Amino acid sequence: DGGITQSPKYLFRKEGQNVTLSCEQNLNHDAMYWYRQDPGQGLRLIYYSQIVNDFQKGDIAEGYSVSREKKESFPLTVTSAQKNPTAFYLCASGAGTNYGYTFGSGTRLTVV
């Protein structure tokens, strides 16, 4: 089955730690996206990538970093510079303007 997989489903981070969220897709989509969702709120774009080895900052990129070394993978690192990282993180991929996005099932990150 084609799809987009996020792991882990739940992640706990200590203060001052960097953590990496995984996002893998086997849909052969060129574009991939990371969103943050806070309780009861909408989606905020963190980073996006339209092609391998290229990515752009979204609306709330501070404290986050990404890489796009392979078409299938778009990992997100939440660095210690992100002061309020507790949130639900969603990864998505897209095939083109007509098709919208396919979303992963999300990773819930909690600072302990």
Next chain:
Amino acid sequence: AQSVAQPEDQVNVAEGNPLTVKCTYSVSGNPYLFWYVQYPNRGLQFLLKYITGDNLVKGSYGFEAEFNKSQTSFHLKKPSALVSDSALYFCAVVFSGGYNKLIFGAGTRLAVHP
């Protein structure tokens, strides 16, 4: 600036009654419009889209939406609501030439009461 508005934070409806979740947009060029649904602790699921053609679009789970160019709206509708329809609904738009970068509304929580 490109934008999407979902004017209602929450919509309450009784089971069996028709439901409407509102969406208006502002984009330059031809808009491509989408509706997604999110259940608790899950990713967003695609419901339906308007690209071109018939203004009334039918989608998953009995939902439909009507594209109204003059009112720049794309309201989501269902003739008879189910309790299981209770979820968070997002409208999204991309314009032709927008490099597939969707702009999402803030979301509307639909609560269907038995």
